[in-house]
Amino acid sequence: MVQKAIDDTTRQLHEAREAAWRASFRPHAIILTDRKIPQPIFVPALIGVDELLRIDFPPAANPELYPDLAIEGIRTKLARWNRNFNRRKGLGSYQLPALVTPPALS
Numbered sequence: 001m002v003q004k005a006i007d008d009t010t011r012q013l014h015e016a017r018e019a020a021w022r023a024s025f026r027p028h029a030i031i032l033t034d035r036k037i038p039q040p041i042f043v044p045a046l047i048g049v050d051e052l053l054r055i056d057f058p059p060a061a062n063p064e065l066y067p068d069l070a071i072e073g074i075r076t077k078l079a080r081w082n083r084n085f086n087r088r089k090g091l092g093s094y095q096l097p098a099l100v101t102p103p104a105l106s
Contacts, residue, residue: 028055031077031096078091
């Protein structure tokens with residue numbers, strides 16, 4: 001009987017944490033880069049990793065649009081951090097501070 005109470009409590013706590021996470025989740029994308037560890041490392045620490053690598057989607061956005069929204073988000077970040085950003089060039093032609101953008105998204 002004690003074990004059942006422990007199991008039930010554990011399940012309820014897990015379900016409560018899951019419900020809280022789902023309620024607070026916001027659709028987003030994370031930019032994957034060539035470098036796992038930025039060089040120099042203090043740059044993302046000062047700017048904020050989320051500011052560099054996270055792209056938030058509008059809550060009401062259609063999930064089918066996520067790829068397009070992610071690519072546009074990458075372009076926006078590259079334009080912010082590269083003075084001479086040219087949208088006609090491949091995305092891999094530019095870098096985020098201390099990181100290398102993936103050339104596969106060119």
